[in-house]
Amino acid sequence: MPATPGTFLNLPEEKRKRVLEEATREFAEHGFHQASVNRMVSRLGIAKGSLFKYFGTKQGLFEHLFNHAVELFKAPLKDIREGTRDGDFFERIRKSMLAGVDFIEAHPRIYSIYLKMLFQENFPMREKLLGEIRQASTKFLRNLVEEARKNGQLRADMDTDMAVYLLDGVMDRFFQSIALPFLDSSAGLYRADRTTIENRLDTVIDFMRRGLSGTGAS
Amino acid sequence: MPATPGTFLNLPEEKRKRVLEEATREFAEHGFHQASVNRMVSRLGIAKGSLFKYFGTKQGLFEHLFNHAVELFKAPLKDIREGTRDGDFFERIRKSMLAGVDFIEAHPRIYSIYLKMLFQENFPMREKLLGEIRQASTKFLRNLVEEARKNGQLRADMDTDMAVYLLDGVMDRFFQSIALPFLDSSAGLYRADRTTIENRLDTVIDFMRRGLSGTGAS
Amino acid sequence: MPATPGTFLNLPEEKRKRVLEEATREFAEHGFHQASVNRMVSRLGIAKGSLFKYFGTKQGLFEHLFNHAVELFKAPLKDIREGTRDGDFFERIRKSMLAGVDFIEAHPRIYSIYLKMLFQENFPMREKLLGEIRQASTKFLRNLVEEARKNGQLRADMDTDMAVYLLDGVMDRFFQSIALPFLDSSAGLYRADRTTIENRLDTVIDFMRRGLSGTGAS
Amino acid sequence: MPATPGTFLNLPEEKRKRVLEEATREFAEHGFHQASVNRMVSRLGIAKGSLFKYFGTKQGLFEHLFNHAVELFKAPLKDIREGTRDGDFFERIRKSMLAGVDFIEAHPRIYSIYLKMLFQENFPMREKLLGEIRQASTKFLRNLVEEARKNGQLRADMDTDMAVYLLDGVMDRFFQSIALPFLDSSAGLYRADRTTIENRLDTVIDFMRRGLSGTGAS
DNA sequence: GATGAATGAGTATTCATTCAT
């Protein structure tokens, strides 16, 4: 059972949290291969053997981390999907993107890990893990798009697949533009504050609305 | 002369090419730290010592590669900067972006290395090397923007720095959207053909034109 | 604690001894740079990683060895310094030199390492390590000389520094003359037995007594 | 013909000198194994292949150097052996030692190489090369001692072998005491000037005279 | 369940020596 997180779940909440935080930090700072299990355990003050008992391998630890992060990310989207079913489509998209911004600001290291993975083909399980995210994201957006179509909020001549693909691309790139300055000690220059971010977001939403909304001519 | 690549330049053209291609492949597939000099030489069928004679260190090899790539990238931009001085600003930007697309299609691995570097803070010389690219890119765009302003092709109320920054961001993200599918063996799905790319490019140029052109009200 | 030898001290006495003996042998036979960690571990039958766990680096191993040897060497001198405070000065010197001879006979390889270090400027930490020995030796001799002066056993017109310097030189050279034949598989010829050594020592002591003792005219 | 110095002897005097000086410097500074042929040729500005053409191997170069140095050292002793046959024995010894001091001051690097070799068992050809020196030195001293015995200048009860052995030891150690400060950047303190050296030499000669001269009682 | 010593294949790098030009 390679995916079994071993004995980790039996640990006291507090310790579990410390372990995951430390691991997140290590992977975010060094990527997967350069991350050092030695460094983790010595900073945690636990035995090396323990970590391997918990997760089997370094990769097992990473996957646990990743899945945990995905859960964290999905949680607020649930409310949007279930709680605003009749609302304006673009308002729902806007809320989703704000949730994304919140996530990045609350867990910049996790987002940094995601970006590293996106551009490093040799991340272990890269295809599988990215696939899961894409699938979840696609499923979520498809759900929104289909309800929007029912409500006539979407251009009739745009098929669902394409709409989802475009939305996904725009959203992803928007998040990147928010996050990159976090990673770049060199740039710093243009790190946006919350107001700026929301303004940019409005522009983006406006752009989508023009491109996708039901009233739009060709 | 810190950039002196040792005895490498004395080698026959053919061999130099093979070496650089193999090294590019290795760095593109594994990033800097996971790239293995052992693997390179065994694939090249040359002695390990030879590679170190040529470049001194693994990092020296990487820097040579990088500088070589920067030259490759810059070359076509020269014609645009010098040869179309009176042309339409957005047409010049369009040509530049097409040159970028050409580069990515001709050297996807080099672009992949660039992306890795962008998202991996622990790449050696990252700040310096990215800085060089940023500087060259900024200088090129600033030149174009200033000439556009002279010709009244640019909104009067947009200062040069901001225009350059926006252009740079849009271009970078456009290139990424072209390149990502190349990296992703999983996706494949939506790898765009040339026509699609040019269509997308037109959309982007149109977007820029609306945002920046001289006739545009605030 | 820069001198912390990692996990080495947790090892069973027996293993620690084997490791130190093998390392001493390797350094004594080849000096620092030519000594091979590979050879050590393969002779010890342990993994390469283990040695580096214990000492961090080759140099760390050497320093541990060196400090250990210094302790071994100092131990018998303690009795002389503390236990014979009222005795004849030259008798105390004689005892010290006998202790030195004992050390060389018990640990010829350690003494050989010391000699190598003395004549090889590129030994790592040479200045520091030799400095430590010189300091300990100087302190010990200065103590003896000062007590001798109090008891009127020393020429009044010879200042303490000079006396210490001369004693140190004579002792060092005496030890060398004892040890050199140990190093020389070729010579063998004149390797002195214990009686001969003690006779030579008496001559040397006599020489010192004539040069330094309190009754000596200028 | 491993001992053949190859084509080296065909070189113009000037170049030969430069090569030997550079090699001497390298071996003196780093010992045999740490000496780098690369460094030598790059400092000399000649091709690596050339050096190997001249001497076959690094060891061949060293042996050539060594033999050359031995010739240099022997030259002045010839005059003493042949030109002062009836003079006072101890005066002849004194002259020999002065010649040694002169040599050390003129060629400190060569003497430094000799010392390194003395205490490093892993010097290549160590036994052979040191043996040659010992043999030459023994032969020279034996010659002097025998003539001294004929002239009644030597204690009758001291056999020739022992006399030679003692003289050799004293001389060697005297030279070392002169040379060590040259090697020791740390010490510096007591580097003797010429007058001091000659005073010390007088003391040593006096010491020998007391121990060995014909008038000395048992 | 926790520990941490042991492992060994892996890494980048050096350097005396060879040999085709």
Added chain:
DNA sequence: TATGAATGAATACTCATTCAT
């Protein structure tokens, strides 16, 4: 004769993983 590119065995050192206690 002189050159210098090519070689490859050697070096010190790292690190995820295992397992006896």
